Amino acid sequence: MPDITWEAPFCQDASNCFRFGTDSDGNAYIAVDGEEDRYLTDSVAALRALIRDIKAGKADHLL
Template identity: 75%
Template sequence: MDDTTITWEEPFCGEGASCFRLGTDPEGNAYIAIAGAEDTYVTDSREALRALIRDIKAGKADHLL
């Protein structure tokens, strides 16, 4: 995947944790990366990453932040 096709959102920063960025591409894939290191990312379907983010925000995965 060519990184230039990923549209990155503004960073999301948790308290005392790394900042993450979410991105999407025209094909409907979703991406998550540490802010400042967008060339190294994890990709999955939008729904899979949406579920991960919901769990993090619900406190189910604080150890990831």
């Protein structure tokens, strides 16, 4: 398991909390708060692009 530095949880409300993390190799991670052993990973650039697109409304059709 990589050595991940997790940020504080980001919560929309009490039931939707996610954590973002990074490692020393430049990888980024997303996990549900409390389930950090089950994460998605990609590059920091890919995570940044995902967040930017979500903020721009490009994923609204999924909700």
